[in-house]
Amino acid sequence: MSSSRDEILKEGERIAGYILKETLDDREKDRIVRDSIDNFNNHVNPGWLVYRKSVSTNAAFVEWEDSQESFSDLHGNEFIDCLGGFGIYTLGHRNPEIVRLVSAQLNRYALHSQELVDPLRGYLAKLLAMCTPGDLRYAFFCNGGAEAVEMALKLARLASKKHYFISTVNAFHGKSMGAVSATGKGMYRKPYLPLIQGVQHVEYGNADAAEAAIKNLLAVGETVAAMIVEPIQGEAGIIVPPPDYLPRLREICDKYGVFLIADEIQTGMGRTGKMWAVEHSGVVPDILITGKAFGGGVMPITGIIARPGLWTEDIVENPWILGSPTFGGNPLACAAAIGAIKYTIEYDIPGQIAEKGRYLLGELGKLRNNHSILTDIRGMGFLIGLEYPSTEIGFAVSKGLFKRGIMTGGTLNNAKTFRIEPPGILSLESMNKIIERLDETLTEVEKEFGY
CATH class of the missing domain: 3.90.1150.10 (Aspartate Aminotransferase, domain 1)
Structure with a gap:
């Protein structure tokens, strides 16, 4: 250890005291601001503070409290939240009904044993199947958006026994190796080249380009497992495709035996005025990816839900072949997501x-x-x-x-x-x-x- 036991305990007690205190005095607030700058520069990433200068030129604003549609810094400055954690807070900050469910579950047990049957995972999977379009049925839960994208890509390959993926230019699907391979922005891809092979990018909103890419790959002897697409591109700058884009992709994928993956991590759970953005065009994907608002703004949880035919014997015989995230589908996160679905439907x-x-x-x-x-x-x-x-x-x-x-x-x-x-x-x-x-x-x- 680089510090003594006593030094570590002293620092831990000081930090815990800040968390447990209902009110802080000005001296403590100023100390937390100084600590935050120092900790980010020396223990997180100094570039993070430079990035945060996009909104705050001359001061460090340390987020400390939130309530429904706003959050506050240490000194009580309140901000109306128009960012929403890039889509996390669809149901508001610390929605009381969701907090109540998570608190009740925390007081019962927090994480699962990994061996016994955890009921909330099953209940959540059923609710998700009930509120997603068409015959989407089997769910798999994880922790972050990129992880859910990885599961979707892996499931498509497992179920199809095929190789290539079609994605779109300027798409954003995450930054893990598989997810960033499908991402369509050079600034995220270049540092990690060469990436996972077998991904081809086509113009977003252009269904003809997607069909041409599939036809060309098949013509040279390749196989295509799936096309992954955002119903509305978020990171690209909120790009809304033509109304017939998703329906045409569905037709093309059916024509060539290719799975259609809808990345609804940002658009799902009501964000676009429908429970799922694909519902605007009446399309049922083969795999739907959810995240961000899925945990009700209280707990991190993401996941995928797929049509029954994709859950092949490989996955039935080896339930963990797709993935085995230790904290995926944990009881606290499932309680939050159950509450989020219930609240979203109940209050339209x-x-x-x-x-x-x-x-x-x-x-x-x-x-x-x-x-x-x-x-x-x-x-x-x-x-x-x-x-x-x-x-x-x-x-x-x-x-x-x-x-x-x-x-x-x-x-x-x-x-x-x-x-x-x-x-x-x-x-x-x-x-x-x-x-x-x-x-x-x-x-x-x-x-x-x-x-």
Whole structure:
């Protein structure tokens, strides 16, 4: 150990004290801010703080509390959440009904033995089958989005006994080796080349390009296991495809015996105004991937659900051949996801988001008529992209909104288009505040950049 036992215990007790205290004094708050900067620079990644400068130029804002549609820093500065953890908080921050379920399960038992039958995993799988389209039936749960994508790709190969995958340019499917191989952005792929072979990328929204890629691979003796696609591209800048795109992909995949994988990690659980974004076009994928909002904004859980025919004898005979994540489908996470499905259906969150999204998009459209730097608005439900002439202008708008108590977010390393993904429970009052403060910010940034 690099430190003595007493030093480790002293530091651990100090940190635990911060967590357990209901209120902190100013001295303690200032210490936590200093500690956070030092810890990120020396023990996490110094680049993280540079990235966070996209919203906060001159100060370190340390997130400390949250409530429904907002969060606060250590000093009580409150921010309306228009980023939503890139889609996590569809049901709001610390939704009381979901917290209640998770707390009850925590007081019973937290993690599973790995050997006995854990009932909540079975209940969640059944609920997921009940609320997904068509004949999707068998589920597999894991912890992160990239892990769920890996499971989907592996299942497609296992079930098809085929090789190639078709993905799309600018797609984002995660950063593990299989997931980043399917991802369509060079900036994420280049550091890890050569990646897993057998992935071909085609233009998003162009079904003819997908069919041509499949035909060409088959013509030269290759086999194609699946096509993986986001119903709406998120990280690419909220790109909504033509209405007939997914139906045509379904026809093409059926024609050539290729599985269709819908990556609904960001779009699922009501985010676009339907429970699942594929429902807008009436398409049933062979595998659907879920995540982000699936844990109700309380616990991390992701997963896949597939049609019965994909659960082949290989998987029946060896249930862990697909994967065996230690914490996948654990009782706490399953309790949260069960609560999330129940709450989403009971309060018609997709319907709420559809109505609120129409209002918000309408108000944003009015702003675009008055501000030349707002070059495009696109999206569906509460998955909205605002595009600007440059990344620099996008960052300036993000900072201006943050200064006014609104948190939004660029598409990771690029803010030319930034995302608005607020909680589905967002009030009309808060939506109007967002519009008012965005109007002020756009006026300010236009003056700054000489528009």
